[in-house]
Amino acid sequence: MSSRVAAAIEAARADGRGAFVGYLPLGFPDLETSIEAAVTLAENGADVLELGPPYSDPVMDGVVIQEATQAALAAGFRMRDTFTAVREITRRVDVPVLVMTYWNPVVQYGVDRYADDLAAAGGAGLITPDITPEAAGEWIAASIRTGLDRVFLAAPTSTDERLDLIVRNSTGFVYTVSTMGITGERAQLDAAARTLVARLREHGVDHACVGIGISNAEQVSGVLDYADGAIVGTALVRALRDGGLDGLAETARALAAGTGRAA
Incomplete structure (x- = not known):
């Protein structure tokens, strides 16, 4: 099966721009509003939605996202709310929906059951920040069976052998971590991201999207000089928290302007 996420990135490229991948936590400030927020994000420039079910031990998340989760x-x-939300969002918008989840909840739910329920809800795949391809055999098999995308993370510290493994096993895109450490805004994006994307290209990556630390249109534009997509989380969560759906829409439009799309 072809990747809906890759197709969305390719569609952006055909429009002469990079892709805008927007992250929001599910259930914040409540389930219904989080569904409306995802729809709002899709309607205001996001090419791919990345939705995070809250987790009790979010080791990768910065303070704004931690507070929201x-x-x-x-x-x-509850875990089952993930599938309720994805079903409602995909019913209303055509933007592909990836779920970004820590691995333990998937194992607790059952890997095959999770894949089946996500596919049935219209989800496009999983971003799995804390599992590596060599440990993900069960998920790789389930994703192939259900046609879901597998997005693994690459970091500046990844060896060439690890990058090769990540590129070979990822579909949709490789999540390229711009800086080591937790998510959040950075005044200056780490130059390591540019080097890492170049290394991924050497390993034959089709689509590399950069996340962690991107908070304004200028940074989106800077990343899209060398990457296929820019992933924004903290700035969107803060906009939703402080300005509600209207504030989120305004921030999304401003970020989308950095992709090369007309403002």
Whole structure:
């Protein structure tokens, strides 16, 4: 099966621009509003949606996202709500929806069951920040069976052998981590991201999207000089928290302007 995520990135490229990948936590500030927020993001320039079910031990997340996920858990978010949300969002917008999840909840739910339920809900695949391809055999098999995308992470510290493994096993895109450490905004994006994307190209990557630290249109534009997509999370979560759906829409449009799309 062809990748809907790759197709969205290719469609952006055909428009003469890079892709805007937008992240939001599910269940924040509540489930219904998080669904509306994802739809709002899709309607205001996001080419791919990246939705994060809240997790009790979010080792990769910065403080803004951690606070949002803790609020979602406190509001009673349950694993099954992930599939409810994805189903509703994909019913309303054509933008592909990736779920970014830590691996433990998938194992607890059952890898095959998770893949089946995500595919049935219209989801496009999983971003798995804390599992590497060599440990993901069960997920790779389930994703091939269901046609879901597998997005693995590459970091500046990854060896050439690891990058080769990541490129060979990822579909949709490779999530290229621009800086080591937790998510959040950075005044200057690490030059390591540019070097890492160049290394991924040497290993034959089709699509590399850069995330962690991108918070404005200028940074989006800078990343898209060398990458296929820019991933934004913290800036969108803050906009939703501080300005509601209207604030989120305004911020999304501003970020999308950095992709080369007319403002």
